[in-house]
Amino acid sequence: MCSGSFAKCLGITLIPLAILCTLANILLFFPGGKTVDKNEDITDEVWYFGGLMGSGVLMIFPALVFLGLKNNDCCGCCGNESCGKRFAMFTSIIFAAVGLVGAGYSFIVSAVAIDRGPKCLTSEGYNYPFLSGNYLSNSTLWEVCEGPGDIVTWHLTLFSMLLIMGAVQVVLCAVQVINGLIGTICGDCCGCCGGDGPV
Template sequence: MCVAYCLRCVGVALVPLALLCILTNFLLLLPNLQLRFLLEGHVTSEATWATGLWGSGFLMLCQLLYSSLALLASGFCCLVSCTALAQGPLCLYNSSTGPEWGVPLQPIPGRFPGYLYNSNVSVLSVCVEPRGVVQWNLVLFGVQGGCSALQTLICSSNLLNVLLGALLGPGCLPSNKVVPVSV
């Protein structure tokens, strides 16, 4: 039963990835594990979209029923995570007019390639508050993006497997005979 075996393997692979995406999204909502940044609206907008919760989290746990939707959702979560990595976090930083909330590390065409392409270590200390938010977002959006990219690949193979199962039948072997066990 190739199809059944493959579905079992896919399920076993997707569950830990979904739980990891749920955990990382909760952590992204709570920089420094403090709720006040979320309540004050000082959390990166991509984190508040909660794609790790619904896209690569809960929908992955229902993958047998919603494999097509899960493929789109995990792909969207991967795209949002990569966008958030490229843009940089929302943080309090020192601008020319004083402390200001914004996204100071985002790429500016022709002037600043973005913090991901800058080897200067001082870029990581641009954000004053929440402390360490650049590394926080970098690691957690990186993990979430990687997990959701892997989920996208697994869901694609799952859809292909389901289609092949529907076309070729539930077993890969031509012989599906029940053989008595000799005692």
């Protein structure tokens, strides 16, 4: 498969992942599917925008670059038909690195949020009731959260989605770094300028 075509496939995969991560982060602003009176009652990690900025907005740029690599006009660069394609593949490595940083950030924020647990309403007001114990292995502890809604399940589901999608994005961007290196060194195996031969 051509390095440009392979990059396009990665871009097609990254777009829906970025959209889903953005939606998941937005939903986290409504803990348990409810609205809260004060912003400080929302879990702190939601405000770090891991899904919105990291796996969302920052991932759109690499995805669009990857999508455009197949159609990149590479002819006539410095009198060398493959020069433009090689430069485009090199540029994709830089954008893949940006994607790696964004997805990695989202992954770390999600992991911290899952480990820490949600901020929820308890008998003592809004706080983090699970800091002293492992609530993940003991669901009976969840009853300490009186609201809003089913906050613990909501928190775990959405941050787990962000964690998994962030990990997938990290892998895809890492794969594009390797693909970009191959494309930079060897050129696009499909050739360009109307398919006159390999570059």
